[in-house]
Amino acid sequence: MSGLFITIEGPEGAGKTTVLQRVVEELEKKGHPVVQTREPGGIAIAEQIRSVILNTNNTEMDARTEALLYAAARRQHLAEKVVPALQKGCIVLCDRFVDSSLAYQGYARGLGMEEVASINAFAIDGMMPALTLLFDVRPEIGLARIHRHNGREVNRLDLEGLSFHQKVREGYLKLADSNRDRIVIIDAEQEQEQVYRSALSQIEKVLG
16 A cells, blocks of 8 residues: 555644644645545544434443444445545545544543454554654643634533543553554644644654
């Protein structure tokens, strides 16, 4: 496969989406074929699964059901969008991937990172990113940003308390510590311009 698979991770309010948009524009300007996508979603089937997972009415959803739905959406997204784009030689920039499930369901929901990793091993069939940028932000700052940002969808995960979001961040930092060859931490509490420049320079390093 000749393309390059890069994922962007981070807790709620880390500002991933805004920075990602700028990175995509810059790479395209330099002539790179780029596919920007997100999880859960990116294609029709996965977007339908997303609407079930994030629906604020579905508060009774079991944690394992949630983890399985994410894995199902991930599989379809990979098969239908990510892998074909990589085969065409594109840079695929994906907003969230497996690390989200490990941090949110595995660690914060207490299902166990290894258990969630095993469900996802079946779903991704060995397909891991070459680089993951972890936008790190303290939850109190991230959540305050969300509440200021009127246009953003409020989803089921936003209804969780601060302690849940603190666990998500802890989970992410554990993952970064054990995957130093792949995960690069970006300080997302900096000015957006700094975050953008840091992210772009890490991606350009991998592009060589």
